[in-house]
Amino acid sequence: MRQIVVGTRGSALALAQTRQIVARLKEEWPEIEFRIQTITTRGDREQGALKGDKGFFTKEIEEALLANRIDIAVHSLKDLPTENPEGLEIASIPRRVDARDALVGRPGMKSLKDLPQGAIVGTSSTRRKALLKAYRPDLEIRDLRGNVDTRLAALGRGEYDAIVLASAGLIRMDLRNRIDEFLDVAIMLPAPGQGALALQTRADDDLVIETAYSINDADTDDRITAERAFLHAIGMGCMAPVGALATIEKGILKLEGAIAAPDGSTVIRASIDGDPEECEALGEELAEGMMQQGAKDLVK
Numbered sequence: 121m122r123q124i125v126v127g128t129r130g131s132a133l134a135l136a137q138t139r140q141i142v143a144r145l146k147e148e149w150p151e152i153e154f155r156i157q158t159i160t161t162r163g164d165r166e167q168g169a170l171k172g173d174k175g176f177f178t179k180e181i182e183e184a185l186l187a188n189r190i191d192i193a194v195h196s197l198k199d200l201p202t203e204n205p206e207g208l209e210i211a212s213i214p215r216r217v218d219a220r221d222a223l224v225g226r227p228g229m230k231s232l233k234d235l236p237q238g239a240i241v242g243t244s245s246t247r248r249k250a251l252l253k254a255y256r257p258d259l260e261i262r263d264l265r266g267n268v269d270t271r272l273a274a275l276g277r278g279e280y281d282a283i284v285l286a287s288a289g290l291i292r293m294d295l296r297n298r299i300d301e302f303l304d305v306a307i308m309l310p311a312p313g314q315g316a317l318a319l320q321t322r323a324d325d326d327l328v329i330e331t332a333y334s335i336n337d338a339d340t341d342d343r344i345t346a347e348r349a350f351l352h353a354i355g356m357g358c359m360a361p362v363g364a365l366a367t368i369e370k371g372i373l374k375l376e377g378a379i380a381a382p383d384g385s386t387v388i389r390a391s392i393d394g395d396p397e398e399c400e401a402l403g404e405e406l407a408e409g410m411m412q413q414g415a416k417d418l419v420k
């Protein structure tokens with residue numbers, strides 16, 4: 121029996137999403153045995169740290185792929201740097217769940233619009249901070265780090281009036297019922313790739329690539345490619361206050377982008393439409409246009 125080792129971080133969310141992926145792969149390939157191998161990344165060891173640089177949640181997993189310790193890595197696409205390491209490739213992007221951010225409030229705090237004046241909102245994402253401040257300058261944004269479970273626990277202890285996090289994480293952990301509001305993308309444009317996963321493989325491992333590709337979703341792939349081309353062309357990295365969301369309707373891809381000043385005092389937003397086959401060029405074109413509109417000054 122052929123065996124494929126699937127590597128992932130060991131957080132509750134990472135394990136939940138990897139189990140879901142393995143279940144899908146098993147449906148397609150009943151004759152293959154899949155084994156899950158957890159790998160600790162710097163992001164797991166340094167829970168409290170400011171997630172500084174690229175590959176914080178992914179580097180050790182990519183090393184395990186290159187060293188043949190695992191065959192497929194399951195990553196949250198959002199955490200994967202836009203530069204692809206030599207020898208590896210993204211073999212498959214399964215169907216995205218919800219890309220939107222979610223608000224989870226303490227009792228009575230059910231929507232962003234209705235939060236009381238000066239309410240305390242927890243998030244450590246520079247993008248969420250900036251876009252929250254742009255919409256509601258009165259809010260007090262406080263840092264909130266750690267895994268999904270850690271963040272919900274901090275809310276439970278009453279340290280925040282509400283927290284904002286990716287709805288996809290909650291949905292994958294079977295916590296959809298904790299979501300009080302899906303935030304409107306007109307206010308809170310998601311991070312590029314949010315809500316999508318990537319199956320990464322060695323670039324020359326044809327059998328494993330074929331296996332992984334069987335659960336690729338072409339629309340999600342085009343959407344994510346546009347969003348990541350945009351992020352890459354902006355050249356700010358994954359920690360920047362940058363949002364991007366592509367949708368495909370009636371064969372037209374629409375890509376929206378947002379670049380914000382960290383304090384939310386300025387937000388530049390723009391969008392572009394085109395053929396999904398041109399997804400990468402559309403992302404680059406939107407980035408160039410926005411840089412000319414003044415986003416350059418926000419990219420310090």
Ligand SMILES: NCc1[nH]cc(CCC(=O)O)c1CC(=O)O
Binds near residue numbers: 197285286315316
């Ligand atoms: N490192 C944070 C991270 N990476 C992926 C997700 C959530 C799910 C996703 O976007 O796939 C999260 C948590 C969050 O942003 O709330």
